[in-house]
Structures are given as structure tokens and as C-alpha cells.
Amino acid sequence: MTLSVPQKTPINVRPLQYRDLEAVKALANQCVGQEASERLATVDRDIMQASSWYGLRKFLRILPYSHKKDRRIYVAEGEQQILGLIQVSPFNSTGSTWRVERVLIDETLPQLETAASQKAIGSQLLRYCLENIWEARTWILEVNINDKNHLALYRESGFQPLAQMTYWRLKWEAIKELAQQNPDLPNLLPVSNADAGLLYQLDCASMPPLLRQIFDRHIPDFKSNIFERTISKIRQWLGRTEVVQGYIFEPQRKAAIGYFQLVSCSKSSRPHQAKLTVNPAYTWLYHELLVQMAQIAHKYADTNAINQGTSPLPSLEFVSADYQSEREEYLNKIGAFPVENTLLMSRSVWHKIRETKPLEGLQLSDVLQGLKPAQTPIPSRISWLKLMSDNYSKHPNHDIFTAKPSESTSKVEERSPKSPKPPNNGHRA
Numbered sequence: 457m458t459l460s461v462p463q464k465t466p467i468n469v470r471p472l473q474y475r476d477l478e479a480v481k482a483l484a485n486q487c488v489g490q491e492a493s494e495r496l497a498t499v500d501r502d503i504m505q506a507s508s509w510y511g512l513r514k515f516l517r518i519l520p521y522s523h524k525k526d527r528r529i530y531v532a533e534g535e536q537q538i539l540g541l542i543q544v545s546p547f548n549s550t551g552s553t554w555r556v557e558r559v560l561i562d563e564t565l566p567q568l569e570t571a572a573s574q575k576a577i578g579s580q581l582l583r584y585c586l587e588n589i590w591e592a593r594t595w596i597l598e599v600n601i602n603d604k605n606h607l608a609l610y611r612e613s614g615f616q617p618l619a620q621m622t623y624w625r626l627k628w629e630a631i632k633e634l635a636q637q638n639p640d641l642p643n644l645l646p647v648s649n650a651d652a653g654l655l656y657q658l659d660c661a662s663m664p665p666l667l668r669q670i671f672d673r674h675i676p677d678f679k680s681n682i683f684e685r686t687i688s689k690i691r692q693w694l695g696r697t698e699v700v701q702g703y704i705f706e707p708q709r710k711a712a713i714g715y716f717q718l719v720s721c722s723k724s725s726r727p728h729q730a731k732l733t734v735n736p737a738y739t740w741l742y743h744e745l746l747v748q749m750a751q752i753a754h755k756y757a758d759t760n761a762i763n764q765g766t767s768p769l770p771s772l773e774f775v776s777a778d779y780q781s782e783r784e785e786y787l788n789k790i791g792a793f794p795v796e797n798t799l800l801m802s803r804s805v806w807h808k809i810r811e812t813k814p815l816e817g818l819q820l821s822d823v824l825q826g827l828k829p830a831q832t833p834i835p836s837r838i839s840w841l842k843l844m845s846d847n848y849s850k851h852p853n854h855d856i857f858t859a860k861p862s863e864s865t866s867k868v869e870e871r872s873p874k875s876p877k878p879p880n881n882g883h884r885a
Contacts, residue, residue, distance in 0.1 A: 467539065467577065469584040472529040479538040480531065487560050527557070530584060532577050539568060542581040544589070547596060549676040554589060556582070556597035559606065571605065578609045586805050594670050595803045600796065607799070615801040619667065620778040624792040625727060628757075628769035634750035634790070641744050643705045647715075651703065652678040654712035658703070662733050664779055670802050697721050700752050704741060714741040718749045720756040727771040728753045732783075739782045746790070 472480065527545040531538050540561040547553040559581060561574045568574050586595065597615065599606050647655070655678040660668055680688075692699060697719055704714035717731040730749055734741045749772065757770050774792065776783040777800075 466534065467580055468533045469530055469580060470533065472531055472541070476531055476538055480529070480541060483538065483541065483560055483562050486562070486564070528589075530581060532581055534567075537565065538562065539565065540574075540577045540581060542578075542585060544585050546592075548671065548673050550672065550674060551591040552672045553594045553596060553670060554585075554592040556585070556595060559609070574605070575609050575612070578606075579613055582609075582613045586803075593804065593806045594672070595805065596670065596800065597802075598798045598800050600798050602797075610801055613803070615803045617799055618670065618802045619800045621798045621800055622776050622778075622784065622794050623796040623798070624774045624776065624787045625795045626772040626774070626787075626790070626792045628771060630791045631750045631753055631770075631772055634747050635754040637747045639744045639747040639751075641704060641748060643707065644702050644748070645705050647701045647703055649679045651712070652676070654705070655703065655715060658712040658715055658733055658735060661735055695721075698756055702748075704738075704745075713738045714745055716745045716749055718752055720753055721770070727773040730772055730774050732774060734783075736782075739786075742783060742786045 527543060529541055529543050531541045533539065540559070542559050543557045545555055545557060547555045559578050561577055562568060563574065568577065586592075595615070596618070597610060598621065599610060601607070601620075645651070652675045656673065656675045659673055659678075663671070688699070691697075699717065699719050701715070701717040703712045703716075705711075706713045713735040715731075715733040719729040721728060728749075732742070732745060734745070753770065753772055773795075774783075774787060776787065
């Protein structure tokens, strides 16, 4: 009597295809409903919009489009069902650092009810990206500190903590109060491609050496081409948003000491997104740049709808890292409150070791394959020249180039050139 052993369902990880869009959209809808963070839920909304942008993204890959928009989605399929997906994108222009934006697992399936099965699918998705995207030597990701499942998945996959990020939110009342002040920014300039070198130096000066090495940004990361600007203007017009950015130039040092970018939403319940970079030696710029952004946010806000109570009060969102203590002190001072704490993690895959054989099963011949001769060695010309020189030293009056070889010479030629023996002159030992 034979016992039937249940076999595991084979999992196939592959890129996203058009026939997967409906299942991916349903999975993203499910995760958006469970996601408490609005910032992380935006990535899921981008996945839901993949059906309408699928053909356009395929076409834009043949154009010199931005590396930041080259998002890739891979799905895990088993028994003709989508079990999960992973979304990744390059972080810099050279592609040396990639970012894991989201890992989604369908927890409603019966074969994925346990945490171990969900972790196995997520680990397989991560391993597929680490092995197949060869240009990436460093991976980074950001995870909520309260998301224990994803945090355990990333730790088991080799990701290590890099920095702790805190997201702050400033209410509309504080924005109105700041907008009434006048910022002291005499050297505030608009951003263009000509200023990419200054912004690159400011970015390097504002972070520790470890993050600078992992991010691996270069001057092209702070430039934009005509395709990026055109697509950005179209998205701003469709989403009714406005992007304003500028930097502070120090004429004595001829360097940028501060930079801000504000994504203002006039007809949306989402908060205004603000990005702030300040040189650690010029902490007084925090207040001046924040006043400037408050005036811009107040300008683009729909004040009529706010006064009538038909629109929610807009807010301003910032981010600070644990190595920016002066920024956190200032945000606490003006009345901002933290809304989310995340952990920035990284993993290096510089070596790219292929694990085809276990180490304990390797033989010495497998390890030292380069020391094996490829074929039987053939005597080179050096052995013939050495033989001719020996004969000439013994018979100086004999022309070795025209005379026929003697019997002793022919016997020497038949022997191996590595162990020559003295010629036999007919005398026995």
C-alpha cells in the first residue's frame, strides 16, 4: 500500500502581463481598504491605474524617458491564480540602487491563510528581483514600524535598518499663521538643469556618508528632459496640482544651502507634499523656507470652499530622519504632529553569488578547475632551440642547420623535453 504525499504547488514569478490586470486591480483594491497610511496607499492606487496606462508605458519604454518612471511589476502565479505582486523602480540614474515600493499578498486565498505561506510568497518575489535585475547592487525600501509581517519578511530577506523616518503634518491654522509672515530669502532662485551640480552638492552635504554611498546619486539625478517636463505638466493639469520648487544660493561660497519642493493640491483632500533639504550649517533656513511654502499653499487653496465648509481643510506634510534632530525640534516648535513612523532599510547584492551547489558537496577538483590543463601539452619551439644549442656546443665545427641529424640526435628528439638524458655514444655503462 502506497501513501500519497501532497506536493507543493509550483510558483511561477514573471513580469506583469495584460491578462493579469483585473486580478492585480482587485488585489490593490483589497490592500487599499486595509491600508491605514495614505502615503503608502498611493502606491496601491498607482497599481490600480496600471490597466489604463499599460499600453502607454510599453510605448514610452522606447523613448528616452525618465528612469524614475520605469516601474516594474512582477506577479507570483500558482494554479492559474495571482498570489501576490511586487513593485520596484530604479532609485538613481545609473541604476545601481533600486527601491522596493510595495509587496502585496492575496490573503483571501485558502492556500495563503497562514503567515508562513504568505512569507514564502513574499520571499520568492524579493529573491526574483534580487537575482534578475543585474544592474542593481543595492536595494532600499521603507516599511511602517507597526507592520510586523512585512518587517519580518524584509529582515529575513537580508535587509538591515538604515534610518528611521518620521512624517509630520501641519494643520491649516498653522499654515495660515505662517503665511502672514514675510520670508527673508534674498537669493531665492528657480530650479533648472543648469543648477543640477549645486543641488547635487547640497544633497551630499545634508546626509551621512553611509546614506550618501547607498543612494549613489549623481548630477543627472537632478536634471529633467523635455519628455519628463511634458508628462509632468499633463499630470499636473489632470490632477489639478501645482509643483513649485526653488533653492537658496550663497554667493560667497557659490553653493546652494537650501532647497524646497511643494506639490500643492487645490481640489483634493490629500495633504500638500513638501520636500525640504537644508545644509546642516544653515538651520535658520527652516523657518524662512517653511514660510515661503505656507504662502504658496495658502495661495493655491480653495478658500471659498473652505469658508463654506464644503471642502476639508488642507494640511502640509513633511518628512524628517533621525539624523536631522534640528528639523524635528523646529517642527515640534511650530505645532506639527507626527502621523507615521517608518524604517528605511537597505540590502547589498554587490557579490551576486550563484548558489547552485552546497558548499559541503564541493570537491577540490570543482574548486580548482582553472588549474587543470585544457589539453595535452605540446613541446614548444623553445625545446628545439635548446637542443640545437646543446649540439652546437658539443660539435662546434659542425653546421647544425645543413647537416642531417645523427642517430643520437634522433633518439634525443623522441624523448620528452622535460627530462633529457645524455646521448649514447655506443659505450655501455
